[in-house]
Amino acid sequence: MSANKSIQVPPTVVRVSDVSVILFWEPPAGEVESYTVSCCRGEEVVKELQTDGTSLTIRDLQPGRDYLFSVCAQLKDGLKREPTATSAGTKTRFEDVLEVLGLQQYYKEKLSLDKILQIDQKSITDAPPESNTDVVWYFLKKLMMVNVTARNVDYTSQNMSAGELTDDDSVFDLDGLTSAMCLGDRIHLLDIMTALFHCSDGFVQQELSRKMSMCQFAVPLLLPNCDSNQCTLMLWALRDIVKRYRPKSLSETKGFKEERIVHSEIPMISFVRLGDCSLSKSKTLNQLLSNSQQYHDTFVHRDMEGGDCPRTISNGLAEMTWYLPCGNKNIDIFDEPVAVVNLHGDIASFETQFSFLCQTSSAVFVFFDNVDSECTHLMTKSRAHIFLVGNQKTNRSALQEVATKIQLPKGNIMLKSKTMNDANFVKKLQNIMRKFIVDSKLRLQIEEMTSVAHNLGVQVDEDRPECQNAKRNADAITAEIHDTLVFKKTQLPRQGQIWKKLTSIEKEEFRLQRAGSKNIEEYKSDLLKCKLYLLQEQNKCDISIAMSCFIKGLLSPVAERSYFLKWMRINLDNLSSENLSDLREQYKEKSKSSNNKEEFKKIDEQLSNSSLGTEHFFREMGQIYEASLSLPESDPSREQLQHLPRLCAQLLLDGFPLELVDGDASNIPLRWVSDVLAQLNELVSPNNKILVVTVLGVQSTGKSTLLNTMFGVQFAVSSGRCTRGAFMLLIKISEEMKTSLNCDFLVIVDTEGLKSLELAQLDNSHEHDNELATLVIGLSDITLINTATENSTEMKDILQIVVQAFLRMKEVGRKPNCQFVHQKVSDVSAHEKNLRERKLLLQQLNEMTQAAAKMERKEENKSFTDVMDYDPDTGNWYIPGLWNGNPPMAPVNAGYSEAVYELKKNLMHILENHESTANNILEFREWITSLWNAVKHENFIFSFRNSLVADAYMRLCTEYNKWEWEFKKAMYTWSTNAEIKIKNFGTVACASQEHQSIEQLHTDLKMSAINELAKWERKLLNNLVLYFEQKDGHVYLVEGYKQEFENCTRMLGIQLKSSVFNELHVAVDLKRGQAELDRVKEKHTKEIEKRVNKLIESCRKKHAQMTDEELDTEFDEMWSEALKDLEFFKQKPLDIFANVGSHLRENMRNKGSHACEELSKKSLMDCGLSPFKYTADVWKKAKQQLYELVRNESLVNVQNSAEQIIAACQQFVSEKVERKNNYHETFILEILHIIDTDLSNDQMIKDMDFEVSLKQHICATAARQFQKMQEDFLSENDPYLCLNKNKEKFSADFKDVFNKQDQCHKKAVEFTERCLKVAVKDFINRSLGADIMGEMQTHQEFHTRTDFQYSVLQDLLEKHRFHDFLRYTRHYEDYVKEWILLKICACSSAVYDFEKKHIQSCVRSIEDAVTKAKEGDTENVKSLVEEICKELGDKLAISKEALDTFMVLNNADMDTFAFWLTSCVNDLGQSLPNKDKNIKKRLQRLHVKPQDELFNKMIGCGKQCPFCQAPCEASGSAHSEHFASLHRPQALGNFKWETGKLTTDICSTIVNSARRFQSVATKGKWQPYKKYREIYPDWKIVPDISLDSSDYWKYMLKEFNKEFAQVYQAEPADIPNIWMSITKSRAVKSLKTSFNIK
Ligand SMILES: Nc1nc2c(ncn2[C@@H]2O[C@H](COP(=O)(O)OP(=O)(O)O)[C@@H](O)[C@H]2O)c(=O)[nH]1
């Protein structure tokens, strides 16, 4: 340590408490003997201390004072240093306690509920407190969970003794020092509570008091402030305590009183202490209030943990508790209620408190050891009777003196003598009290004590202006309520009958149960009209006075708003507890006995009518808002109400509940709720992720109590109201927990009003309960199923509802975790004992699953575990009864609180391990909407549509499409290469010599194809696995499709294998034929060459010079001779008709003799000459009961199917013809395969005659084209003709050689033109298709089938041309094919770019090859060219014939040739890509035709809705269900003859109605639309998402109604009036919603 020698540094104050200060200073230069530290206050020296260390603790100072400390060093050399000084003020005692407890920051900024309730690490870990700063939070956490052990906060500290500094002064241990100081003293429990109350805001205080009183702890009545010596009457804090008890007067009738304790008019008896007292007042009181079987520590006393250390700030605290009778003589200590107050501290020091008690109590018991005869304190004017309670230490004469002085009757003095035991003493006290309880005239409500308080200068916590203002506002509203029913009718009219009517219309809009024989669309539009009318009615009512006051109250400043809502709640509760307590009791009684059903129903109705809570006001607010939305946007009253959702969102954040479902009407005000949630999202974004915990169970099984205990929230427990519905609350997650839980808020949903089946049947609310359960379970991440084990039938009822909901969730892709909570389990070993019951439960669940599966028509679900992940061992919780003993005097059972805590920890654990990311608020909103929409339909599962699911599916499809294309492209590339290898086999271009024969090459290629295929298949499957392992993107929602896509992948592998093998097979066969030809041609060429050479020789011999004419004559002569001598092999054409015919017969052989017979009736040659016509006479055998209608309908359909199959086959044939190859029999096999697959896919066609005639037609047409193709091929390749074609060339070459002309340039041109150009073009034709395909797939409209459908429809709407529209509806495939082609053509510049790119790459390859060949050891042009071909052999297939011909008579100079070749190739590069070329023609030549690829991809499975022909959009080839996002009016698909009028029915609507249909598939029988799945099991027709989702088609039909009618020669459809108002922009909007396009 280096001391500053010149300047003396003043000592540092290290820490200050209320009574001590720790100083530290630097030693001065020189050896120090000792230091003198003096402490002064003003002039007075308070202390002077000596030390040889450099720090010191100065103790025993006064709290809250300023001191001057000076340090003077005495040096060893005898010198004294100048003293250095610093000043410091001690803390007040109060400040000190706060600091020790770590609460100082909350003295100004009070603790608020959201801070306390937020979920942090502490709230779910069990670490016991380790220091004073932990103690408060530990107490708080336990108290919030109403744990009666909350007060056991004593911690055993490890280093309590470290009060003094060690004398090792080299290291200054600041931490140790500080902690030593704080740990110096433990803090008394009452000090902790006092501090906590001081640091809490009014709402936390209320919660603390409420929970304390539930634990039967005394609560503060007067809260002292030891600094200011003032105290506060805690009226507000006590306001939320509601007690119910049965006074003697009601014990006969079994009635009870339920009231806010601050309103109770019950006598109060106070206990105070004067001077010292050896008798523990608190302990005595505890004994006094406990009944004999069960002792309970109501008051903290000195023998308790944490009760033995000195109190510092809680002196002057008056605690209060109540004794409330239960109406049983044998249990009750007092048979009337009584309030008991215990004042801590000596009344000598707390006169105010004492006076207060004396004026408010009936009796005051003063405990003391000794009285001072002066006894001024007892002389106060008291309304209360004073009792003096002394003990054996008491000086009796002094007591006597005092008694006379204050004129105390004899009976008012008690002495606990040495011999009297506690029990006797307590009994005596009780006896005295009993008398007073009965006789006392003074029964002040706590509320009435305010005037006393004000007179005495005691503050009242409700005096705060925000509280008073709020109270005024709330009172103004509630004062007007005289009759709840009337009030609700007049002031809250919107939630009444109109809303209920609206609800039922809304449901009818979806269910269409009462449509009768009306036209469905007409009916719907009638309903809509009706709805609009009702909404108008809703809007007609002005906003009532009460509502505008309510809204005004909500708009007050934040602090006041909370008070306002609390006051509203309090006032309304007071009202209803007056009105309802009777009814509720009757209800309970009646619900037990099952005979009085009518009466019961009446009570239930009355209950619901007369209940009124804040939620009714909020409901009204929601209704006002919803109704205002139907007003024009500019309407001022609509604008005024725009802020309501934001307001409500704010309230949610403040911890107020939002009603999700209005259980009374069984409806959700969807717009309201979703707008509130949207606002909430805005308020918290980006921290908007939420996890949802919900609870379900029959009413009054303690659900709300459970949630309140678990999370400290304030859902209404049954006392107070009977509203039905679901309420949500938001709980913050602390920063530290956000990462592990991966969410920002916990949403808790409490449900109210679920009834047992028996009760539900009375008022038909069973369905409502079902709806509620479905919604709530669908929203949750964890659902708690709450049951009270007392009643097993009730449990069964609830399970039934729950199981059905879970089944539904499984089907829609949600997997909430489910925990069963069994309440009121008395036995400790419940869990073990219940093993058997758990088995039973599972068995029940399984049975119910089967029943529910039947109802939802999802019978594959056999057991509960099929429906969800449920582990009987970990999914059950047993929670003991809430009360430990007999209410009202029973505290909460510690076991209850502990069990709930265990459950809470477990829930958090489950949430932490949640398999996917949490939803955000907007997603949550989407779930509400889609679940509720589906709930409104009769059939939930098939009606469910959710944009998140749709999104997830689209994303998966888009991904999969990409992979699929990669796979396909890779295989195209592979087979192109393979084909080139085959083509080049055995030619100079064949680089490798590893294969002896073409067969060997074939085998090798097949092997390598299999490897390649397997590699890609594995890759795709792996991609899928990885995809589903992602945590985000909600992939779990589409997990059900995983299997489907795996199957698709395998199918794709199989398909590609077969096509690759086919191609190889064909290529090899063709190569064989070609090789034969090539050999012949080569021989011919060689022969000609020989002869020409000979001719040249002979000519040269004859003449040195010859004219061209002479040479020509010579050549011609030679040529004719040569041709005469040459043997021309003529290729035999195959009899294609015979070949095709035999394959067709083979194909039909196992279809029965009838088929063969039919086949042989007509010669193939005679078939396919005219367009295929499916004639009715095929139907001649059809059963008579098929109506005309059905017949016509199916005729059209079958014809359509046939045409589609024909088109597909024709496409195949054209492709083959385009390649200009020879015929190969695999072609016809493939065609038959196409027909067979298509036919087997088609339900409609099961008719053999039809199959035969169709096959004959197709085969004949194909055979005809193949025949032509073969002819062309043969003539193209006929050796004789080929040779003749080259005559000119040979002659020219001959002349050149004879004239010794330089051939280089000419030959280079020839090589480029005849060999390279063809090969390059071929290369481009092979590659370009895949490129275009790749490019097109990047366009949005080709991402998925849904995107495609959307784009086509949107385009139709834009074009607005009837002709297109008609073609789209009648010739869907043609239309779409052309549409795709146009799309590709629109990309011609991209095509051009690709082409250019390929040409450039070819040119580069050729140039490289030339360079490389030149560098090699080549002697002449021939070997040079061979070298070049070899180089290019992997990329280009150069025709052998062209090459051979080129080689003939070739004597060009190598280098010059190479030079010219480079230049020619360059020219080739410049000339080839032709911008102006007709792109359609261009496309036709490509090997991979993008238009066909895209078409196949977009047409998908090619299925169309059996009712309206809307095309299926499901992805992958192996999907199990077809679906279409948007169905069309059936008028557009088929014309119905029945009425002669076009109909407007839309399948997605009609599948909900009671309508029936008949078709070929039903064999002419009538089938209800609702059960369409029995007929078309693989179609999923989802009802419209919203009522206006089919606006698109309505718009189209309305626009083109006349034109359609004309085309169909029918009357125009009756267009419902409401359709006329549909605009184009609405049509666009509906299209977007239907296809989930944003
Ligand atoms: N005796 C007893 N009463 C309970 C228990 N749990 C809750 N209660 C009381 O039952 C009543 C109904 O509780 P509540 O939570 O509102 O039930 P909910 O309708 O399911 O929400 C309340 O008065 C609770 O105090 C329990 O375990 N035992």
Ligand SMILES: [Mg+2]
């Ligand atoms: Mg409840």
Ligand SMILES: [Zn+2]
């Ligand atoms: Zn349809």
Ligand SMILES: [Zn+2]
């Ligand atoms: Zn399909």
